[in-house]
Amino acid sequence: MQIADFSQPIRQSAKGIIVIFAFNTFKFFKRFFVLFLAFGLSLMRKKMLFNISALNLLLIVIGILILLLVFAILKYLNFKFHLSKDDFYLSTGIINKDQTIIPKSKIQNVYIKQNFLQQIINVVSLNIETAGDNKSEIEISALDKATALQLKRELFQKTQISENSVQDNVETKRDVFFKVSPKRLILEGISQNHLRSFTIIASFVFGLYYEFKDYIKTYRLKERLDTFIDLSEDTIVNIMLTNLFIVILAILFSLLFSILKTFITNFGLEVVENRKTIEINKGLFNKVSLSLTPSRIQNIVIKTNRVKQYFGLHTMQVKQAMVNVKQRKNFVIIALEKAQVRHLINKLITNYSEDTVPYKPLLFYRRVLALRVLLLAILLNIITFFIFGNGIWWINLVLIPIAALYSYFGYKKAFYKIDDNFITIGSGVIETTLNILEIHKIQSVSLKQNIFQKRKQIASLEIATASKSVKIPYIALKQAKYIYNFLLFKVESQDRDWM
Amino acid sequence: MFSNQIINIEALPNVDTATLKPISKTYLKVIILNKLMLCVVVLAILTAAKFFVTKAIVQERFWFIFLLVLGLWLINLIITILAFKKRKYAIREHDVIYAKGLLVNSITTVPISRIQHIEESRSWLARQFGLATLNLYTAGESGSDLNISGLPHDDARQVNDFISAKINANS
Incomplete structure (x- = not known):
């Protein structure tokens, strides 16, 4: 493995031009997608548009593409980064030059991602995330994998240690804890909430219809559809059959969609245990590699449902503070066995015990x-x-x-447990949800009572951490106040930081 | 080391014993003035619609819509006025408590050690009455930020100084 030298300003891999170009082109066409479609359709009908012929239009498109390519090359040439002992330097900008300096200690997360195109040309992109607003995120879109891994290591390495020892450490500690099998992935897909898939498909079809309403009208699709229905309107049985057919089709489509979606986002999911952190790798077209840092975890949510329970499938969501909105949904590990869930919980939060007495909300x-x-x-x-x-x-x-x-x-599924360090809340109707949070990560506690609850001396508690707020519903006011006081005492008396 | 001694429930600091202080009464004027302004604007738009929109539904049902808007506004105003008494706050040694709400009453406590930063904001109307709003930002979901409106300006400044000093001492 060739070791890259980050102390001098370097550019990313030359393949970056392709990535930048493809990304910008995609963005450009996506933005004007509807416009292009409208142009294309009216071109088909009239052969002319604003007195511009098809050939001229093609030339314009080619011109735009060349412009985008030049832009990509310039962007590539002006994109340089290097590392010093404590800081990461990045200079960008074609006309307006920007120089960004990030102290290593302020780096929150480093992700390695690989989308479909990047997989083909064999490069990865590296995202550096700092605390604070989303704008401060930096993406280096094309590095070869070895360089990216090395850069990631060096970004996290605060004091300069000699290169060899670091590498040894990383390699010996890499311990694949969990790797999903295709069979479990398919089972997971089958046991998804198909109603959700159905709504996604339905809204997509409806949106499409809305967008192309005019064109559908012009092609008289509606009338054709009407005649089709007229034919089958002979008997009641026929209508029933068509309806049944439509329902079955909808269910099948939803099922297929769920399975495909699960398969694509979670393909090759593996969980790797490092000494301090846990690493998640997954994705078919968009490969992502994320690491979880225990100190940053705010909530752990474990979900399952009847069907999944039968197959022994559990989903674990880890909510961390200071994570970019786009990345948040990726911190999910699916298809875990119960024992594996327990192991991961113990790895992520220390001293968690399941044997605390559960309490239930009032009847x-x-x-x-x-x-x-x-x-x-x-x-x-x-x-x-x-x-x-x-x-x-x-x-x-x-x-x-x-x-x-x-x-x-x-x-039946609602309960809560509180011990010295943790709050566990169970909820859900179709799904069974388990919410775990550490008491010292609480940001605020709130006691709520509507007028009906007030009359019955009942209250609900809302407990917010930096990434999620959970609710203990409908418990006796006295109990609620006791928990309220207890939690505040816990948070304020110990000098533990929430991050 | 790990310790697990029994905590005496009765000895814990209690929210009930904290005396919550009501916010300045003049803030009610600010609320009512704001609501009045909103009402006037909405009704003005409605009246304008009567003159410019010739659709039958607007013309025939004008007074019905007008009175409906007015009625809803009145109910809203009454609830707000009644709920005003519920707006209370307290600053304790380690946390800030804020209570509000008539139909849904809530008491929220934010530990001072969790406050990221604190901000004092004053609208034009509030300035005329010498009032200020304190915004306490936590790292939590937007729901866990506390906004205490209608504090006398001096009080707000004192609280601001006290909490700022605490935050700075912590970090």
């Missing part, structure tokens, strides 16, 4: 849950009455059992 909470769904059911009833008239009351036969199950499970 009143179940009534409130039932009331909430009942209100929704009444609303649905009113809407369906106005749309379909009197003959639709039978939907209550479906709605009421759903409401009953909702309040039953909503209450």
